[in-house]
Amino acid sequence: MTGGHDLRYRSRLHDFSELTDADRLAIDALLDQRQRVISPRRDVVAEGDVPRFVHVVLEGWGCRYRQLPDGRRQILSLLLPGDLFDPHPQAVTRTDHAVGAITVMTVAEVAPDALAALSRDNRAVARALWWNNHVAMGTQREWIASLGLRSARERIALLFCEVHYRLRLSGRCRGLTCDFPLTQADLAEATGLTPVHVNRMVQELRREGLIDWEARTLTIHDLDRLGTIASFTPAYLHLDRAVAMA
Structure with missing residues (x-):
């Protein structure tokens, strides 16, 4: 703060x-x-x-x-x-x-x-x-590019990474864990997928030991690997917190 x-x-x-x-x-x-x-x-x-x-x-x-x-x-x-x-x-x-x-x-x-x-x-x-x-x-x-270019798995991985980074910037992450109160239906509507497809991809990421998502919280166990899956680079979030303006 x-x-x-x-x-x-x-x-x-x-x-x-x-x-x-x-x-x-x-x-x-x-x-x-x-x-x-x-x-x-x-x-x-x-x-x-x-x-x-x-x-x-x-x-x-x-x-x-x-x-x-x-x-x-x-x-x-x-x-x-x-x-x-x-x-x-x-x-x-x-x-x-x-x-x-x-x-x-x-x-x-x-x-x-x-x-x-x-x-x-x-x-x-x-x-x-x-x-x-x-x-x-x-x-x-980035969301437009995600809908046009990324696979279902990549879209979900990107959203998890993005939310983690945004919450971390505002001091709202607890180590590897952050709030994530979306439903699978919400996640489907954000990624252009069906809830069934979202469920399948989330279970896959869980089985690989990359995430846990339950009780409205998300834990990312390997942010680097998840970011690689998503082709996630945080540059679009402008985390440098500065703007050049004439």
Whole structure:
């Protein structure tokens, strides 16, 4: 943790290396103004909503998703504790996807004008927002590449590696173990597979001694080998926590 900030209420922005303690306190003040708790499997933002806030996940897990009229759903990205999403709601009139809670979620709802004013007056905060966008866009590109290029086994291995790295960055791993409250159906929707296929691949990784996944926790016993299977390189997560901006 930085500057004694409570881990439960830490934003990804807090991890940006150029921020001072004063910058982080200014971000804290925005997060404290308005918070909302969302029940599991309920929408934080529904598709077609008029966007009103910048959201920061304070606790819990969520996802971006698209759902077709026949009920088929594709998870587009996972939202983990600390993630900031919809950083520029004033740029669109209606949302083109939904954001749903996987577990109980607590989100901060930040007024766009307040965040814009803070970033306008503070170059480091502006850079932190750029970094957040780099991470989100890089992750989206990797998921697209995964759906187009990776096998079922490789897709699942990649998702396990990515979640571990993201949670480790925010101080939420316990050694080799981290929270992983997805169901096999969720994992199927995130990887473009069927639940049956997901189950088969997960059992295979278990038999090889690479992972344990039970009781909503994931333990990766050999991260290097799992990363090799997935062709995982964490560069797209921009873990250097810095952005060049003229």
